[in-house]
Amino acid sequence: MIAAPAATTIAMPAVRGRLTADAPLAPLVWFKAGGNAQWLFEPAEADDLAAFLRDLDPAVPVMGLGLGSNMIVRDGGVPGVVVRLGKxxxxxxxxxxxxxxxxxxxxxxxxxxxxxxxxxxxxxxxxxxxxxxxxxxxxxxxxxxxxxxxxxxxxxxxxxxxxxxxxxxxxxxxxxxxxxxxxxxxxxxxxxxxxxxxxxxIQREMDRIAAEREASQPLRSKTGGSTFKNPPGHKAWALVDAAGCRGLRRGDAQVSEKHCNFLLNLGEATSADIEGLGEEVREKVKAHSGIVLEWEIQRVGTAG
Incomplete structure (x- = not known):
């Protein structure tokens, strides 16, 4: 992640949308953990976004944020500008x-x-x-x-x-x-x-998908969705399970017992806890099977 100047030293272009300094990101991501955005920009429409990025100092990094469902925001927060698209x-x-x-x-x-x-x-x-x-x-x-x-x-x-x-x-x-x-x-x-x-x-197929997800995934927990990519010829969850990681914990971060390719925040886990647990899982899987799992969850920002 590229470092950016302090928020107070960045000259921000005029906008029609909402621009917030030092904006908490934990409430906006599914894990409910992590630091703040140096700036959070919610543009009024595409022209507003285009003009803002055109006039923004090119040295300032920019990152998009959707529902934050497959993302770890590190505890030190995200430098530069986080763009969140609204209604x-x-x-x-x-x-x-x-x-x-x-x-x-x-x-x-x-x-x-x-x-x-x-x-x-x-x-x-x-x-x-x-x-x-x-x-x-x-x-x-x-x-x-x-x-x-x-x-x-x-x-x-x-x-x-x-x-x-x-x-x-x-x-x-x-x-x-x-x-x-x-x-x-x-x-x-x-x-x-x-x-x-x-x-x-179409509705029947959507209902089938929804029911299957509800039965197999910890959807009602603070989670980040699928943690690791499926390696060729393998399922990530099966590799994690075979390595003995089902239910593994680090602080309030846990490998889901319901679906081993999901990490959970059981309460007050930090992003460092969650990411550290993920790295521990990767090490155990490599030691057990020789396969190196790749992160699917996007990890952004700086360590706290």
């Missing part, structure tokens, strides 16, 4: 019989429900991903056998320079849980395409 970016519009244009702040539940209402199938899997379109696009989010690369037509981004640009699927260099989007770029919209389907059938 102005949470709209979903039907383009044609099989296509939706979705704001970068729209949730997976909103997108999948809008697709259902429009009779567009193939997008149900977004119901299971606790995040927003911006995060899905950046990380090639996926579940239940499908990924964003299977439905994305194009996305609109605001680059760190303030330039607005439309990128096609081929421009994103998608691999498993990774894209080639440049650092500091914020996804403000995406176009998804499915196929014609019966709304009742």
């Amino acid at each position: 102005a970016f949470a709209k979903v519009d039907r383009v044609d019989a099989t296509t939706l244009r979705c704001g970068g702040g729209a949730s997976g539940i909103l997108v999948s429900s809008s697709a259902r209402d429009a009779g567009i199938g193939g997008i149900e899997f977004l119901r299971s991903i606790p995040g927003t379109v911006g995060g899905f696009v950046r990380m090639n989010g996926g579940a239940y056998g499908r990924e964003v690369k299977d439905i994305l037509v194009e996305c609109e981004v605001v680059l760190r320079s303030g330039e607005r640009k439309t990128l096609a699927l081929a421009d994103l260099g998608y691999t498993y849980r990774h894209s080639d989007l440049p650092e500091g770029a914020i996804v403000v919209a995406a176009t998804f395409r499915g196929q014609p389907a019966d709304p009742d059938a």
